[in-house]
Every structure is written in structure tokens, then in C-alpha cells.
Amino acid sequence: GAVVSQHPSRVICKSGTSVKIECRSLDFQATTMFWYRQFPKQSLMLMATSNEGSKATYEQGVEKDKFLINHASLTLSTLTVTSAHPEDSSFYICSGVGAAPYEQYFGPGTRLTVT
């Protein structure tokens, strides 16, 4: 199957700083990428849909000014958590959608810890 990578795999940052997470489709072009967040013992929660060359669409309750998404190319989407706080500590997972049959391939996730 197609491969999606994320970088970094884990990051620790101080409260008030910003952190950027990269999501890359390595062997396919992804016109659409999705960003999810997962807290311990909970399911994945969709945060936003990222389309190449256009603004991201955020799910209800997700602050677009806090979680900045950029999808500048068909193989790269980035999520920037701005002014991070301890409650933003979570497991962030991205996915990319390729051509037909439009399967969704997930990255390995990024563990963010805000101290």
C-alpha cells in the first residue's frame, strides 16, 4: 500500500511556543489530506480536511487560528500548533487520499507533549 510519513515522530515543547508537524505522501500524490487528533484511551477525532492549493476546512470546535494547516504541494501538508498549551498534548495523525479507488492511508502519528 501507499506510504505516508510524519515528522517528527515525537516532540516536546514549552507552553506558549509553536510546533510544526509535517505529513508527506511518499509514493503517491494526495490532493486531499486529513488531520486527526487522539487523546489517550479515545478514538481518532477529525480536526480538518486539507486540500492542495486551497484553504483547509476545519471541523466544528477546532480553532483554525490555533491549528494552522498548509497543503502547498501534492505530497506535503503541515500542521502548526500555535501558542501550544499542555491541553494540546496529544497524538496527531495525518492521512492522505490517492487516486481511485480513493483509499485513505495514514501516517504513523506524532506525539506532542507540551510542558
Next chain:
Amino acid sequence: DAKTTQPTSMDCAEGRAANLPCNHSTISGNEYVYWYRQIHSQGPQYIIHGLKNNETNEMASLIITEDRKSSTLILPHATLRDTAVYYCIVRGVYNQGGKLIFGQGTELSVKP
């Protein structure tokens, strides 16, 4: 997309078949049933999907009832590495390439 209901957890003995049920009683005719699994601290992994007919691949089999209101994912010979949370998701054929909404899933524990 229709909602799904799964048991919270299940146990299975290593080497035996694991049968994971999913109820999707409100599924409509143009909606697929997808199965993903998530091993601890990893991203979800696609397993299989189907519309009406039963499907089989190298990982699992998917049995969909004739009325399509429920389905069962079968791992024929479960191993310890199959311990994971399994998610059953219904997704519209016109939503291909669209977002997936994850429920709580079934936590499968394969025991020696």
C-alpha cells in the same frame, strides 16, 4: 454516513479465528463498510471494505448480512500481533476520498 455499533472489547486465543461484529442498521444502499485497525501508538491501518458481497484479502474476510444491517470481520488465525483496536466505518460511495469518522471501535486482545 451511517453510524456503527461495536462491542467495546473482545478476547481471542492465539491461533483461533477472531470474529468482530459491527452493527450498521441505518446503512443506505450507496454506503460501503470499511474496517481499519490501530495498533497502540501507531496510525490506523486499512484492512478491508465491502458493499454487498463478502470480501476476502490476505489480512481478513468481511461477511456482510443480506440486509446489510450488520457485518463481521474475521481474522482466520489470530496472532499476538493482531492485538489492536478495530474500527468499523460506514462510508458513502459518493464520499470516496472523503473524511472517515471513527467511532470507539473494538479492542481485541489476542492471548497466548
